Amino acid sequence: MTIEATQKSVMPALGNREANHPSSMVAMFGADEPLVLDAGLSLAPFQLAYQTYGELNADKSNAILVCHALTGDQHVANANPVTGRAGWWSALVGEGKPIDTSKYFVICSNVIGSCMGSTGPASINPATGEPYALDLPVITIRDMVRAQAMLVDRLGIDTLLAVIGGSMGGMQVLQWAVSYPERVFAALPIATGARHSSQNIAFDEVGRQAVMADPDWRGGRYIAHGCRPHKGLAVARMAAHVTYLSEAALQRKFGRELQDREALGFGFDADFQIESYLRHQGMTFVDRFDANSYLYLTRAMDYFDIAADFGGSLATAFRNTKTRFCLVSFSSDWLFPTSENRAIVHALNAAAASVSFVEIVTDRGHDAFLLDEPEFFSASEGFISSVAKARGL
Amino acid sequence: MTIEATQKSVMPALGNREANHPSSMVAMFGADEPLVLDAGLSLAPFQLAYQTYGELNADKSNAILVCHALTGDQHVANANPVTGRAGWWSALVGEGKPIDTSKYFVICSNVIGSCMGSTGPASINPATGEPYALDLPVITIRDMVRAQAMLVDRLGIDTLLAVIGGSMGGMQVLQWAVSYPERVFAALPIATGARHSSQNIAFDEVGRQAVMADPDWRGGRYIAHGCRPHKGLAVARMAAHVTYLSEAALQRKFGRELQDREALGFGFDADFQIESYLRHQGMTFVDRFDANSYLYLTRAMDYFDIAADFGGSLATAFRNTKTRFCLVSFSSDWLFPTSENRAIVHALNAAAASVSFVEIVTDRGHDAFLLDEPEFFSASEGFISSVAKARGL
CATH class of the missing domain: 1.10.1740.110 (Rna Polymerase Sigma Factor; Chain: A)
Structure with a gap:
């Protein structure tokens, strides 16, 4: 593994985080644990940089996976070591915050294909000793989720209490619910769509x-x-x-x-x-x-189209799901408008799923999911509390 | 004048158009006729390439000026000599068309600053013998209109029956009505705004x-x-x-x-x-x-803000106007949404102007003003017919 050479701020092995050090933990997957890609290839070795917050409880039932958006990273609630700024969702996630890390064990990994410590096109291709560049196979949202599932496996967690994310993170949430329905107790997809629109x-x-x-x-x-x-x-x-x-x-x-x-x-x-x-x-x-x-x-994101794998039927994608869903959209979001979110709600209703839907009225557009939006926060807190209760927490 | 060197397809003097030749007529303005610019400078010499369609009547009361949009040109209703395609508004303007060139004398000039035969940054700067590039002063919508007024003067026309245009062309229409209210009998601004929005x-x-x-x-x-x-x-x-x-x-x-x-x-x-x-x-x-x-x-376009010259009041910009207005917006246009057009209508109402307003329901977005939209065409035809009648044509 020569990936470290290009990724100075990450630690070399799983769980090896120094106290007070903002750098991420890194899960390494070797040649015997390839990531099977939708492109029809496998990626090995590969690594995922991640952060955790709070403590996993004894029966491992309080884990919440946060999925980041396009240019996001694993630094949800700690100071970002690159920019020095607060974590991107530190208003939502943390001790005493709506997603309270004194109650829940929160995980966020940098997606495969990104550049914040997980394997991506800037990582060294072991076959050449050079950065992959475009020799890295094209990655899909399902590939990202498949890699996250391997990390969750390694953390010894069977079923996540919740998977949460906005925008590209919301796509991952939906993909989790479709790929691993039995591992997702609750899903909170925010400001997202079941497929990328032409625009x-x-x-x-x-x-x-x-x-x-x-x-x-x-x-x-x-x-x-x-x-x-x-x-x-x-x-x-x-x-x-x-x-x-x-x-x-x-x-x-x-x-x-x-x-x-x-x-x-x-x-x-x-x-x-x-x-x-x-x-x-x-x-x-x-x-x-x-x-x-x-x-x-x-x-x-462009390749993402959940229904495509189910004959174009989104309801079929979610058939027999036991996951509890809450969708959140923002009224002025024109990248993932309420109509896109509502289409998912309709499909979930058609699949007889448990689903609630909140449209937050704001003029802040798509970015609202990253901003201090009290109604969004209280909806998230309420949903997470209710599913925690339903799971006996 | 060395401008011809870079503008091969234009004719050297006003009104000198060969039969069946698609190239434009060119109005040359010499050192004694400078274009006074909002930038605080004058441009001389300069030239305007233009097309006309139909015949000017004896009392010069049937002239309609068409103003083109950002990447448009003077080839409203003739085959474009550069692309070989039909003129950009040939569905609207021509013999037997909604703006009927058997009744009206239609003029369109390439705006100053463009590159279809009128003086722009690619023209030769007589002071250096090189193309102006960024030495051409920044041009405003008012400068474009000022140059058009000099062309209309040269054509011997005092008052235009109508000024018509969409998008950046609509900005010119509004500017004509404000800069030369007595010379604009009717104005048809389409899919435009009184100022460019932040977006x-x-x-x-x-x-x-x-x-x-x-x-x-x-x-x-x-x-x-x-x-x-x-x-x-x-x-x-x-x-x-x-x-x-x-x-x-x-x-x-x-x-x-x-x-x-x-x-x-x-x-x-x-x-x-x-x-x-x-x-x-x-x-x-x-x-x-x-x-x-x-x-x-x-x-x-970015600099355009009609109200800015009138203490921020659009109604003041149009005070005492005698021009008859008809505004057209398209329901799915998010670049110049109906709300922007309606704001102009409100200001015109506040200025006690004669104004009608048509919102065309279509899903074709801003581009709709260039497309075959029957309701838009019939609204335009009706408005032009009514103002022609009001002018005794």
């Missing part, structure tokens, strides 16, 4: 083309060439970022306000605050994210 | 950054370097194109249909039809459009 594929394709148009991408082999497609990746991030916000939120936050000036500049510098904001989003993103991982993870 | 600025900025991220952009001086930022401009076009369509139209036209294959390819080629479609849109666009013009015209 979502379109925006992802714009981002990928922006990355691949950058000559520093070098056919994906930029690490070997000692460069990075920073400009292309920044443009991809800017385009995506617009889709995470609602028109109303943009108008409220930025409107046509000018940046550091009294009047229009009559040039192509950032005149408007929204321009500066987007440029900043693009520039800071490239410091923390790998361009090829961006290609792989957007591809995984 | 629209954001998408434009993504496009500009995509162009400027391309190393072949060369700080704008790509013509002198013998290259073109094709990749960056293609990405910009792809991003913009998604915003021209509605989510419903994309789902209906493309859905998750695969392109020339039975199953997912597990790679980064175009798997989905929507990907092929967008790539095609990007690739064909770069053959017909200048990258710097794209920067200038998106900037002009």
Whole structure:
């Protein structure tokens, strides 16, 4: 295993975390434990970087798996060692928080294909001694979930109390419920869809083309060439970022306000605050994210279509499920609109599943699932409490 | 004047059009007729390429000015000499069409800053003998309209029967009504807004950054370097194109249909039809459009904010107007949603103007204004007929 060479901040073995050290634990899977991929290949060896919070109880019934979104990571509730900022869901997950780590054992692993310590295109391909780049097989949401299940196995957990996630994380939640129905007591998919829409594929394709148009991408082999497609990746991030916000939120936050000036500049510098904001989003993103991982993870989202494996019937995908579901959508989310979430609810109803549905009224768009939304938090807390009670906790 | 060197298909002088030749007429404005720009500078010499259709009547009361959108041109109703395709509004404008050129004299000029024969950043700067590139001052919608007014002057027309246009063309219509209220008998702004929203600025900025991220952009001086930022401009076009369509139209036209294959390819080629479609849109666009013009015209749209010159009051901008207005919006247009159009209607009502408003129900998004939309056509025909009658035609 030479993966450590490119992943400095991760620990070499499962469960080996120093006290107060923010770096992740890493689960290593060797040649005898390959990850079977939907692409028809196997990946071995591979590794998953992960974080846990709280304590697993004696009968291992209080474990909650959190699934992160496209550019997220395993640092749900601890300071992010790369950015130094608070964990991305630290308002929702933690001691005394809606998902209370004094009651529950919370796990989050960096998805396969990403770049925060789990095996991805920037990892070393043991067959060549070079980074995989595009030689890594295309990864699917089901592959991510399959890898997570191997981690949950290794942690000795049979059935998860709940699987929770938003956006691409919500896709993983749905996939968990379909792939391992008996292992998911409750599922909380947030701001997601059962398949990527044509518009979502379109925006992802714009981002990928922006990355691949950058000559520093070098056919994906930029690490070997000692460069990075920073400009292309920044443009991809800017385009995506617009889709995470609602028109109303943009108008409220930025409107046509000018940046550091009294009047229009009559040039192509950032005149408007929204321009500066987007440029900043693009520039800071490239410091923390790998361009090829961006290609792989957007591809995984585009390929996601749960019903496709069941003759186009989402209800069939969920037939005989015992999992308790709660879906959450946000009224101004136009990337995964309420209608997409409601389609899942309808399918679950058709499958006679236990399902509740909450639409949170907010103007903050898709990003709302990462923000301090009291109604969302209280719905999550209520749902998790009720399923914990149902499981005898 | 050395501009002709870069604009091969245009004619050298006003009104000098060969029979059956699709090339445009060109109005030349010399050093004694500078275009006064909002940037605080003057542009001289400059030229406007334009087309006319039909005959101007004896009292010059039947002239209709058509204003084109961002990537449009003067070829409203004749075969486009660059692409060979039908004129962009040939379904609306022509003999026997809703805007009937057997009754009306229709004019359309390529906007200043564009690249279809009018002076723009690709034109030769007489001071240097090189293309202007970014030395051309930033152009505004008001500058475009000011130049059009000089053309209308030269054609000997005092008051236009109507000014018509969609999207950026609609901005010009509104600006005409504000800048030259006595010269606009009727105005038909379509699928537009009185100012660019924060979200629209954001998408434009993504496009500009995509162009400027391309190393072949060369700080704008790509013509002198013998290259073109094709990749960056293609990405910009792809991003913009998604915003021209509605989510419903994309789902209906493309859905998750695969392109020339039975199953997912597990790679980064175009798997989905929507990907092929967008790539095609990007690739064909770069053959017909200048990258710097794209920067200038998106900037002009971003700067547009009619109310800003009137203390933020749109109603004040239109005070005492005698122009008859008809506004048209499309229900699924999320770039210039009905609410933006309705805000203009409200301001016109507050200004006691004559105004009617039609929202066309369609799932085709912003692009609907360029498509065969029977209700839109009949509304346009009805409005133009009524104002022609009111003017005694």
